Amino acid sequence: MDGITERVLEGLATLGNSHVREARVFRAPGRVNLIGEHTDYNLGFVMPVALDLACYAATAPRVDGILRIHSRNMNDTRELPVDDIKELKPAGHWSDYVLGAAKEVALAGYPVEAADLVIESTVPVGAGLSSSAAIEVSSALAFLRGRSIDKLELVKLARRVENDFVGMPCGIMDQFISVHGQENRAVRLDCRSLGHELVPLPFSVRVIAVNSMVKHDLGASAYPQRVRECAEAVAVYAERIPGVASLRDLTAEQYRHFDEYVSVPARWRARHVISENERVLAFREACVRHDRAEMGQLFYSSHKSMRDDYEISCAEIDFLVETAMAHSGCYGARLTGGGFGGCTVNLVAPEAVDTFKQAVAEAYHKQFGIIPTFYDCHPAAGAGEASLG
Numbered sequence: 001m002d003g004i005t006e007r008v009l010e011g012l013a014t015l016g017n018s019h020v021r022e023a024r025v026f027r028a029p030g031r032v033n034l035i036g037e038h039t040d041y042n043l044g045f046v047m048p049v050a051l052d053l054a055c056y057a058a059t060a061p062r063v064d065g066i067l068r069i070h071s072r073n074m075n076d077t078r079e080l081p082v083d084d085i086k087e088l089k090p091a092g093h094w095s096d097y098v099l100g101a102a103k104e105v106a107l108a109g110y111p112v113e114a115a116d117l118v119i120e121s122t123v124p125v126g127a128g129l130s131s132s133a134a135i136e137v138s139s140a141l142a143f144l145r146g147r148s149i150d151k152l153e154l155v156k157l158a159r160r161v162e163n164d165f166v167g168m169p170c171g172i173m174d175q176f177i178s179v180h181g182q183e184n185r186a187v188r189l190d191c192r193s194l195g196h197e198l199v200p201l202p203f204s205v206r207v208i209a210v211n212s213m214v215k216h217d218l219g220a221s222a223y224p225q226r227v228r229e230c231a232e233a234v235a236v237y238a239e240r241i242p243g244v245a246s247l248r249d250l251t252a253e254q255y256r257h258f259d260e261y262v263s264v265p266a267r268w269r270a271r272h273v274i275s276e277n278e279r280v281l282a283f284r285e286a287c288v289r290h291d292r293a294e295m296g297q298l299f300y301s302s303h304k305s306m307r308d309d310y311e312i313s314c315a316e317i318d319f320l321v322e323t324a325m326a327h328s329g330c331y332g333a334r335l336t337g338g339g340f341g342g343c344t345v346n347l348v349a350p351e352a353v354d355t356f357k358q359a360v361a362e363a364y365h366k367q368f369g370i371i372p373t374f375y376d377c378h379p380a381a382g383a384g385e386a387s388l389g
């Protein structure tokens with residue numbers, strides 16, 4: 001049994017749960033997105049990997065009709081009558097991700113029983129590594145307590161926690177990869193058909209995430225605003241080209257043909273999404289060819305497109321990207337996740353990982369007075385039950 005599994009089980013005992021012997025533990029990972037940013041809600045392509053960093057949820061039954069949840073990260077507990085779960089409203093609190101999962105499980109027709117649930121996550125919050133999907137998916141599995149559910153149904157259920165309960169209009173990438181992650185593989189997902197393909201990464205590159213340790217508040221309002229701007233661009237093309245229902249349907253040529261009818265900044269947002277979809281497909285090809293230089297170039301073009309067209313970068317992230325690009329052992333760097341802070345993702349030669357980390361940490365500290373955190377991203381397995389043996 002690993003340390004975190006032990007800790008969440010201990011957490012149940014500390015809460016005074018008297019059925020700890022019936023406890024089960026479920027794990028769901030965070031992710032780093034390699035390429036394909038803000039393309040998921042435009043029904044395009046993404047290519048994330050699941051991480052070793054994950055949320056663990058331990059659950060054991062109660063007999064008094066109460067649902068009690070405890071977060072070890074927040075050191076906070078909430079409880080409510082389990083019968084109220086379907087009527088629950090969000091509270092703007094960490095517990096929304098857990099109780100939202102309980103509500104969606106119940107609404108999907110799986111009765112939620114009285115229980116204690118203890119969570120602990122190693123996915124950093126606000127780092128763009130999908131800490132919320134890890135909580136949603138692990139909590140949903142805990143409330144299901146081993147009842148079988150189709151993987152895609154679980155993905156959609158967890159996304160509804162975000163869209164319908166928390167009120168964040170995100171796409172499907174984070175919940176999808178948390179459920180479908182595979183060891184040693186990236187996952188290229190078509191966000192329209194939801195078909196996916198496992199892509200091995202060349203052995204000769206390491207994926208390193210660098211946490212800027214900043215998260216600018218703007219992100220919360222900018223995300224729904226970007227979603228609206230994309231819809232505004234789609235409306236212009238849908239009037240002119242039959243069959244266009246999302247930015248996914250547009251080629252670069254069709255985009256250029258009518259772009260002057262789209263007002264700025266929606267025009268730039270659409271240009272990012274269309275070029276980013278092309279980059280995901282090209283990146284997949286470059287991976288297969290083990291073409292590290294091309295993979296790195298695509299990373300950097302993606303970054304520039306997010307910085308200039310999608311306008312979701314910030315000074316700290318741009319600095320981390322430029323510093324990384326200047327290091328001889330780094331093939332490419334880009335912002336990853338929703339934007340306005342969080343992490344960069346970097347492709348680094350294995351023998352250069354240590355000097356890369358040192359050079360980036362020193363330069364970043366000198367410029368901003370902040371020590372960044374580094375994560376070696378080994379593609380990990382998707383969500384499931386943790387072994388208690």
Ligand code: GLA
Nearest residue numbers: 037038170171172173337338
């Ligand atoms: C957040 C959202 C995802 C996706 C990314 C940007 O992580 O939850 O659905 O849109 O931002 O690529």
